[in-house]
Amino acid sequence: MTDTEFLLWVRGPAFSAATFIMCAGLVIRFLEIFLLGRKADLAEARGSAAAGGFRTLFRRSIPDAGSFQRSGFTIVSGYIFHIGLFIVIFLFVPHILVFETVSGLSWPGLPSNIIDATNVVTMIALLAVLIHRVKDPVMRMLSEFNDYLVWFVTFLPLLTGYLAFHRVALSAPMLIGLHILSVELLMVLFPFTKLSHAFTLWMARWYNGAIAGYKGVQS
């Protein structure tokens, strides 16, 4: 297999397979959760479950002052790498073209060198997060294989993206191919690992906010 054939394979059948697994897997995961159902609350409502749920979807992204003081590192590093991932994934023009072919929607991108710089910052933040996970007693105790796997498959596309952008060591088709392949690995694992929190967290926030909102409780 030449590098070009490899690139064509990852852009073609492999990408389709990864897309299929990710989309089908996410729908299955969603139904697995959703169909478990939830009892209707019979207590007299004091607020709106929907309003509470909706509010918490957004409100939960802003940490309270006390948590910021006590979990500052987790919050700041978490914010940096999440925003970094967002910028790198959604604002790099070659990526936008992928979303455009799938959805027909397009939006302006950022200059490539800003994406590159953001990528480096994101990788540094992820490394810091990993070190924190290993060093912090609480996180070390909580962490399982899944957590490290998720870290790895998140880091890999950033690294291969960096190598592809700067053409380090291998040929450009191979580097771009490896980058796309690493994204496909991420896509395949997405529904079946903690990566799916990117979707389920909206359900979690919704339920939390709805349970609280129904009672007229802030959350």
Add this chain to the structure above:
Amino acid sequence: MSKDKTLGETLQERGISRRSFLKFCATTASMMALPPAMIPVIAATLEKLRRPSVIWLSFQECTGCTESLTRSHSATIEDLIFDTISLDYHHTLQAASGSAAEQAREEAMQENYGNYILVVDGSIPGENNGYSTIAGISNKDMLLEVAAGAAAIVAVGSCATFGGIPHADPNPTGAVSVSDLVKDKAIVNVPGCPPIPAVITGVLVQFLTFGLPELDQLGRPAAFYGNSIHDRCYRRPFYDKGLFANSFDDEGAKKGWCLFKLGCKGPTTYNACATTKWNDGTSFPIEAGHPCLGCSEPDFWDAGGFYKALSIPTEDIGKTAVYAGAAGLIAGAAIGASLRARKQSAVKNHERVTIDDLDQES
């Protein structure tokens, strides 16, 4: 012109001044993308060079490569190159025809067995030898016969190097490249459709001057194929700024912005177009407003579409996502229903817990 004299002697005999020779060496070094510091080395080597015999075989090809070479702008240099080598067989360029032509080939092979250079353009049919023959000899047989006595092989053009257009899907002749058939000889690949003329001559000079050049993993000389079009492209700053032409006639196209979105293969294509350029160094496809087709890379004809951006999946992902969603709905509903049933059975199995059920001792 005798083959026994060195190039230096030949030039002197022809009254070509040392200055002219130095100029030739300087422009050749520039063409080969060698640092100017190498100019004296080239001069010293070429001076002592004896003219090697070259046999040029053309198989399934369009003569574009030969056209490219003969349309080469730097006439002086080509003259010198052809002074440098002894082109003993080239069925498009040679005057001889018929059995005389084949005889010339056989003579050249016999006289220089083990020392001549074989240049090939065109791919070789792999399925049925009858697809392409010369003087009743199949391409494959001729290649193997001539290759056996060659000191080295230069495959010119994407057909000879990677199979090229004959090899494109569905590849009716089962076309293969030189390196697919010849495994025991040094092969220098000079891909391109066609290759830049200066690169063809540059490779020959480099080969004659320094022997086998440094090759990349696809057998291409690093001096000419060491950088991607993208990395040497004058429109690269627009890529870095995120300024792209969205169509061939929009404002971005008029302003000369990056052609990535229009399918430019510059990022994955290694060639010298962006610096050496074409037609007397006038321009190259991107400068003319067209995305790079990636012609010097394997399978460029089938590499996901000329006008499809490099990052875009080649298959219909939107459709796949919809099918996947539908499949997920069915599977998810089935799995979800079974989980729900499991929960219902747990609810049914519930035994009322009373205060006497709490103490383990009771």
Add this chain to the structure above:
Amino acid sequence: MSGPSFQRGYNALKEEIDAPTAAFFSSCVHCGMCAEACLFFTETRDPKYTPIHKLEPLRKVWKQEYTFWGKLGKALGLSRPLTDQDLADWETLAYDSCTLCGRCSMVCPVGNDITYMIRKMREGMAAAGHAPKSLIGATRRAVTIGSPMGVKLPALQAQIRHTEKEFDIKVPVDVEGAEYLCTLSSMEIMNFPEYIGSIARIFSLAKVSWTLSSKAFEATNSGIQIGVSDIAAELVQRIVDAAEELKVKAVISPECGHAYMAIRWDGPNLVGKPFNFRVLHILELLDELRAQGRLKMKDKEARKVTYHDPCQISRRGGIIDQPRKLINMVADNFVEMPEAGKMNWCCGAGGGVSSNERADDLRLKTFARKKAQLDAINVDAIVSACSNCRIHLEEGLEEYHMELPLLSLTETIAEHLAEE
């Protein structure tokens, strides 16, 4: 009678897991932020007190029973199934080191309501026979005697007589057609009988029609704390029956956090039907009276006071503004402690921890958090609205050698009420 068993516990956990639980477990990325929100962790720095970790048995059941991959893993023997020993190992984490205060549920960045799940896990723990001894004892007293502290009707009647005599006021009992049925916590009957006099005076001056019930005076619900819905429902049913019998418009929960949670929010779900009467916390009713101008003050509390938010009333109950409006009505010098309101720290004794003798040392250790909050503001008195918080705060202040009086908000209002 079949007694507790692992199977019953496991079945209970399976019953309890619902869509929110699945969404929560799916979303946890093990960031550890809930640890810093839990006073059992902040005051001990022991990682085992990380809230989400306390749910490990429930998570295991969810994963192995309600996810495709988890089930597959279990079937292939790749993951170890839950054992009775696991539940035994988690008993202290689920009961001794969680007050159901809900702080972790507020900070979780993915929005997990961890407290919601602890409550569910206790169902399984209790059914498997892994509830703390003293909590079982309190529950037994609540079911058999009528009150977790063993308070019987004669004791209440004695307090009523005493109150009527002291304040020269009538305390209505079993008055059919009264607007409000007031309930009490046994701590109020035993430790803070002034509460009965206070509400009697306030209601009398504000001309509120109310009554106590001789059949359902106890508002607390040990079933909620131990995590047995069947028992909790039985206890709620007593109040529902009394309210329906006396045809009241509303039931008033006393100054007690979990009692409010039990009757107001869990009650209808436990008995399986909506109430045909309203449920209000006493602070809600008092604030309504204040807003209507029916509470006239003769003077104000002069001391510098602060307000301790009972978790089930503030954070989990949504009654945050009312006590502050009321305090500002009776006190001139009211200051908030750091992180007051919905993010206030638990006293350390809710969620059944105060009834759990085994947790006494840990409970007092965690009081350091409240002490730090109090040290930051330097007040003369603490006002609160939960007798459970109040008892524990008094104990904690004593343990840490702090001289600070604890005031009930209702009682403070009654004290400063203008006589006609």
Add this chain to the structure above:
Amino acid sequence: MTANGMPAPGFEASAPCAPPTGNLVPLMHEIRHALTRWLEQGEEHVIDLRSIPLAPGEEDRLLAQLGEGEVNARLSIQGPSDIIETRYPGVWLITHYNENESIMGRFIEVCEVPGILTSQADDIRAGLERLEDQLSNAETTA
């Protein structure tokens, strides 16, 4: 612009609007460093302009910046070559043309005199031979 005020077709795509590669300034600095090194260590330096990506029009701007100095020589060797000392003494611009006057190579050299401008020993030897032949022929004919 054409005479009637309309933009010439296709004009926009070329020189005036071409994006700068950003290579001009570093190039000028490379020349500055080379001059310093020549003064301090006598080290010569050659820059092959074809090896540097330049946008359309950028090379013209470079040449304009370098300007023309005191020496302007034209060699006739298999097509002309222009050897120009720029407005910075010691900085030479060498352009090789083929017989059709197409540019085949362009170099900037930092040195006293570009090597190709000086007479070559081989050529001198050949010239001397020619001279001697000529003189001996003249003597015999005379």
